Amino acid sequence: MNKERAITYSLLSHIRNKGTLIKGPLDIFKPLVQRIISKMNSKGIFSGKSISEIKSEFDNEYKIDIPIPVLKTILNQIAKDLNSKEKTVFVLYNDYSFSISEYIFLDYENDIIEKETIVNEIELLFQKFCETSDFKIEEKNSIFQFIEKNKYSLSSYLSNSVVQIDKDFTAEAQFVKFFRNIPEIYKQIKDIYIGSIISGYIQYNPSETKLEVELIFDTNFIVGLLDLNTPESTHTCNTLLQIAKNQKFKIRILKDTIEETKNLLEQKAKHFDKSFLQRKVYPEDIYNACDRKGYNKNDIERISDNLENEISKLGISIINDEKIKKEAKFSEEYKILKEYRNSDISALHDATAINYVKKVRGKKIKEFDKVNCWFVNNVTSRENNGFSIKSEFQPETINADNLLNILWLSNPRAKINIDANDLADISLTSSIAITLNKDLPKAKILRELDDNIHKYASESLSDTDIVRIATRITNKQLDDIDNLNNLANTKKEEFVKRLEEEASKQKKLEEIRIKKLEHILKEFSEKSNEFQKKTKQIENNELNSSKAIEDLQTKNDDLTEKLIEEKLKTWQKNSIYFLLLIYVTLSLIFLYLLYDNNWNLKVVTEKITDYKSNIFVSFILWTIAIIVNLFGFKLVYDRYFNHSNINNKRSRIKL
Incomplete structure (x- = not known):
């Protein structure tokens, strides 16, 4: 994974957190596409000629592949x-060709600069961390490969595309684990x-489509629900259990799983006082939960005895699996699992669960939603399940954090009530555990070293x-x-000396790391604060500029409204003037008749009566009356009281 993609990921998270107008998941990608068009x-x-040209620019800029239909x-x-109506900025034609006209989009440029700075600093921190921890790394940006590893795990469920990364991410996992205690850095990693x-x-x-979904919980999931794993693991299991209940999923457990859980707890109780090294190597070990909760051997035995009651309190129903268990003994899954599990009993348990899932499904399914x-x-186990992940069909098993991720991805802003930061913490913690537990010595070998x-x-x-x-x-x-254990049996002094040397090496590494990282973290904090100050200053300037522009726009709008009102009033007054002109004209004609007849009103009245008997004169008088009534009064009414006409005129006024 290159840094450009890490910057894109950080930006997407920022857009999601900042975006108040985001209605659907694809809206998060809209600013990225707008920026490419700009x-x-x-x-x-x-x-x-084709939107594939936009896709090419998008893929090259952000280093993620956007499908044509989504684009x-x-x-x-x-x-x-x-x-x-006034302006066309962007047009997408039916043949997928397009046109752009004077489009500028600069909304996230400062954010991108900030994200680029942060990504560079994380890469530098990782490099220094490895130098001070005696880790050998081939690529300094491999930290980002580790962070996005879960994405490829999810893709095997969502798009049947499998990307296998056969790489030891121990250094990367330890880096994220170390910086979990430094919120400023860890927040950027989670983003x-x-x-x-x-x-x-x-x-x-x-x-x-809504399905009736059934979840069958494994032993390690039950251990998490009982708070006998890490606090993070318990949070993961409780979160998924609550979401499953809210989504009306059927929540079940095999009877055989209860027996396996009891056997596990009994074994832990048996070796309770003989394990110190083991619990330090495996943070997820039940013994660490006992230390955290102050449990002793008797408490473990009590939990084992009351397991069915605890399961019932959690709202999980128990399935009688005897028939399926008998069938599973002759299944292909059992044959494969026997090669990878610690015992045949464990292999049979998992084979039984897988065969139960197959029976409920009824057929092979390709789409996750079905x-x-x-x-x-x-699972944070070191064991491989032995099954190929390259199948085109959905597997029968799924990890709790993967299921949480997919449920959140299906509806990240609605029904799935889980905070994005919680989700990131759950998933990163799981990735750390799985990575650090991979290829570790088996418990039996560690127990022997502990005894020695x-x-x-x-x-x-x-x-x-x-x-x-x-x-x-x-x-x-x-x-x-193994060599150390052999050394303990043959040369005890050398065994002790070797252990002292290893402890001394680690002590020196930790002392050097603390000194160097303190200096780097101080620089990071100073740069971050400086950048935030500059960003705040730019935002304030933009805010002031925006306010000034808004004030000018308000003044301009007020002035425009004033000019429109003046033109409207002139238009209205013209109707009055027109009506007055008609009356003035009629008045002048009447005065002229009075003047012409020596101001004798009686004579004028008689003449008017005579004129009315004349068809031609009568027609003229009727025409004048119609003009006055239909055009004069109506014109005044329409311009002063007909609001539809007034609004229409207002919209057509040009300044």
Whole structure:
């Protein structure tokens, strides 16, 4: 993953958080497309034969692939928003050709500069972190590959496109884990993650069809619900459980899963006082939850005894799986899983769950939205399930955080009540756990090392030293555990010396890292504050300019309204003048008749009566009367009291 795509992801997250007019997921991409149209226009491009030209510019600028149908939908919306009766800015023709006319879009330029600065700083921080932690990395931008890793995991469910990244992301996972405690940095990492998930929407068109969905929870999911994993894991499981209830999903568990959970708890109780190193290597281990909650061996046994009641309180129903379990013994899944699970019992449990899901589905399904049953796990395991992920059909199993991501992506601003920051934290925490647990020594080997430390090195090593040794194991910097155990059996002094050396190495690395990163973090904070000040200053200037423009516009509108009112009043007065002109004319004719007849009113009246008997004169008088009534009075009425006519005139006045 290159930095440009990380910048795009961060920008998408920013647009989503900032956008008050976002009605649907595709609206988040609209500013990105508007910016491309503006850039093309500024380069002198005013038309094109196909929107593939816009797609090419978009893909090159943002380093994400936007499908033509999605781009067409967004362009049609942009044309609708921009064009008016007075001006046409953008036109998309039926043959997919287009034209652009004088379009400028600069809304997010400052934000892009800020995101670019942040991405560069994260890359630098990662580089320095690796240098101070003795991690060897091939690419300094691989941190962004790790952040977007979940996107490709989701794509196998949403678009049947599988991108396998066979890479050890231990350094990247440790980096994100380290900076989880520094909110300023972690927020930027979460923004990039959320943007990567949002970008998946252009490949995903969720169906409106409502299905009765059934979720079958795995053992590790139940352990999470019981708060016997990490707090983050418990939050993940509780969040999904609540969403499932809100969505009216059927929530179930196999009877065999209860037995497997009980066996797990009993084994943990059995070795409760013999595990120290193991719980430091595996943060998700039940023993760590016991330390956090103050549980002892008896508490674990009590939880095991009351497991059915706890399951019932959570609203989860239990399925009798005896028949399916018998069938699963002869299934292909069982044969495959036996090669990868710690025991045949564990393999049979998972094979039973998978066969149950297959039975409920009834057939192989390609589209995620048509799946009506899932086997949901909360895996942070080192085990591979042995199944190919290249199938064109939906798998039977899904990880809890992947399901949460897809449910959120289906409707990120409505029914799925989960905050984007929570979602990012859930998913990144899961990615960290899965990455750090991958390829770690098996529990049996670690337990043997733990026993050897207690036998031969307990007086030489402090608890802090053992934690440092566990850190080196987690970081894959101490991986020859079998050799260490053999050394404990043959050369005890060398065994102790080797452990002391490993603890010393880690102590020095941590001291150097703290010193160097403190300096880098201070620089990052100063740059960030400086940039925020400049951004705030620019925003204030823009606000002042905007206010000045708004004031000028208001004055201009007032002046325009005043001029229109003056023209309207003149137009109205003209109707009065016209009516008065008619009366003045008639009055002058009458006065002339009086004057011509020596001001004798009686003679004038007789003459008028004589004139009325004349057909020609009578016609003229009737015509004058009609003009006065139909044109004079009506004209005055229409211009003063007919509001439709007045508004029509107002709209046609040109200044």
